[in-house]
Amino acid sequence: MTDTYPREIDIGHLRSWIGREETATDTVSIDLVHKFNAMLDLSSAIPAAGDVAPLLINYCLAQPVVRNSLLGHDGHPQKGGFLPPVPLPRRMWAGSSLTFYGDFRVGDAVTRISRIADVAVKDGRSGVLCFVTVEHRSVVDGRLVVEERQDIVYREAAAIEGGARAANPATPAPAGSHGRPVQVDPTLLFRYSALTFNGHRIHYDQPYAVHVEHYQGLVVHGPLQATLLLNYARELRGSVPKHFIFRGLSPLFDHDRISLNAQEADGRLKLWTAREGGPVALSAEAVWG
Incomplete structure (x- = not known):
C-alpha cells in the first residue's frame, strides 16, 4: 500500500479528530434483553433484574441517536460530528478487538466512553480506503466491563461493487x-x-x-x-x-x-x-x- 490518495482527502484535517471523545449512557433494560434473546432464539423467558445479559448486547447500548432529517441517503448519520467527515461515500464496519472484564446484567446503567484513536488513508486493491479507529470503554458503576477497538473503513463507490459475486x-x-x-x-x-x-x-x-x-x-x-x-x-x-x-x-x-x-x-x-x-x-x- 502507498500513501497516495485523492486531493479532496485532507488527511491533516481528518487526523485532527484524533483524541476526540464522546460519552453516552444507556440501561440494560428488561425489554431490550427480552427482545435480544428472542431475536437470536436464545430464550423466550422474561428476564429479571440482575440476570446476566446476552453476549455483545453492548452493540445495542448507547448508540448514536440522530434525527431523521440529519441522515444521509444510505441511512447513516451525515458526516462530521464525532466521526471525521471522510469524503468517501461507502462506510463499513471492518472489524473489532474486544476484551471482556465481566458481564452486563439486567438493570445496569452503562456509560460508554468513545475516543478517536487513529485515522489513516491507504491505497488498497479495491481503491482508496480510509480507516478510522475508535476505542470504546463500557463502564458500570465505575467498573470496566468491555473494552473495544473498532475499525471503520470508508471506500470509494466503485470499490463496493465487489459485493457482487x-x-x-x-x-x-x-x-x-x-x-x-x-x-x-x-x-x-x-x-x-x-x-x-x-x-x-x-x-x-x-x-x-x-x-x-x-x-x-x-x-x-x-x-x-x-x-x-x-x-x-x-x-x-x-x-x-x-x-x-x-x-x-x-x-x-x-x-x-x-x-x-x-x-x-x-x-x-x-x-x-x-x-x-x-x-x-x-x-x-x-x-x-
Missing part, C-alpha cells in the same frame, strides 16, 4: 473441526438493525442494496455474525473468552446458506462464517486466559 470467485472456506448451519433471513436482519438503531439501508432495503450499492442481496451485519460466532465459541468451550477479535473479509447475503465454523489452534479457537461453497466472510479468534 466475482467472475473468478475466491478460494472456498475450509471445513472446521466444528460446524453448524445458521438461518439468516430478512426478518432477522431487520430486527437486528432495529435493536442496534442501525439505519444503514443495505441491511433491510433490498432495492437499495442491489441497485444502488450493487450487492447481491441484503447484507448480513458483521456484528451480528460476530455475535453468532461468540455464542458458538462459548458453547464449544463452556465459558466466555477473555478476548475476541473479528474481521470482515467478504459479504454474506440474506439468501445465502450460511455456516458457523470453528477450529482449535494452539489453545485458541479460530472461528469463521461462510456461505456454501464461498470464501471466509467474517474471521474471528477467541482467546481464554
